Amino acid sequence: MLAEPTILLVHSPLLTSATWDALRSQLDAAGWRVAVLDLRRLVEAPSFHAAVCAEAAASVAPGVPTVVVGHSRAGPYLPGIADAVGSDRLDVVFMDARLPHPGTSWFRSLPPERAAWLREMALSGRLPTWDTWFPDDSLADVLPDPDQRRQVLHGLPELSWKVVSEVLPTPGKAWHSARHIYLQLSAAYQPTAKQAEERGYRVRSLDSNHLAMITQPALVMDLLLSALQP
Template sequence: MPERPTLLLVHGAWHGSWCWNPLRTLLEAGGWRVDTVDLPSVAPQDAPRHGMHDDAQAIRDAVNGPTAVIAHSYAGIPATQAATPEVRHLIYVAAFVPDVGDSLLNMVGGTAPPWWRTEEDVVHALTPETVFFNDVDDPPTDRLLPQSRKAFTDELTEAAWRTTPSTYVLCAKDNAIPPPAQEAMSRRATTTERLDAGHSPFLSCPQELAAIIENAVSLPRRPSPASG
């Protein structure tokens, strides 16, 4: 790319932009402009509930000029829905890579995993210390918030990976999205990188993840094939 894009970091379900702090510090030290967005589907128990399309709009609103979107986990879904012509590259970090008509719930087989607890219109993550943070020294479990169930059932109407170059970062020790599922989804990306990490490499190995991101957005990439 002739100019460095802004790096937009988009957190996954139950998280907030706080989770990117170690990675953001490294990227900014390397001269990158870094922005984050807080998805409205993650909110306290008594807050209004927003869906995936609200999250996609929040991502669109955060894009200002040439941008590379780095999406973690659930965020791969609204990021795929949201990508605009200004998005030059998508980086999926242990993330879902959906197609048109997909929702997170149908991508996990239509049945909630055993570590979800659904309570009316929200979903709570059980045992996050082992599901999300199995290789993190000081797991920030107390910072997680309820997740809107609607975000997991809303379906895609756009699939940006079909036209936007992309990189998939596969995490081999992930307890949230099994590596074989990541392998299958990574075939939709232009290229695949691998980390020997759990579900949260931005906390467990931010230096390695920063290097992958910097390399991915600095190199010219062929368009992603429009295939399933």
């Protein structure tokens, strides 16, 4: 008899595990076994990638069928997480997420003008918290409920530049044998979803926003579960 699958939720390094609170409640109520990584305590590790992969492996029982879901900037870490988990039945889901860039860093994977903008923001070797990157009204548009906005934006990390400049390794066997899925939540990620489709990913879309798993968790759960169907 096959073990019950686990859904492993991985937030963007720029955000916190509160990203997943609403969706996790939906999945829990639907009877899924859910694990959530908290990346904030890993950002000072000598290798952020290695620490994330080790934490992921420790969060899932060996051999258990696993669905790894990564949001936004968690995307490039999903191949390493897939290899660390190493399940024979593995789905890797990119949720409005960046695609992998093995052999290069987050910084070097950016277009030159975007890389220069990011570099200019770094003060004393750290990036300012993600909420300061945008005008206040733009975040209010995405997270209109003030209590929810405070919860999601509380305790955001200032990432060390070593996280941004770390070169990610080449993926291994488990990543290549996994099923790859892309869930597009916002119009901004339509080009990325198209690239994912060209790579052979299963692509599904929702006309919403980048943080829809917070504001519309039931819809996002339905999108995720439908994409996981055989």
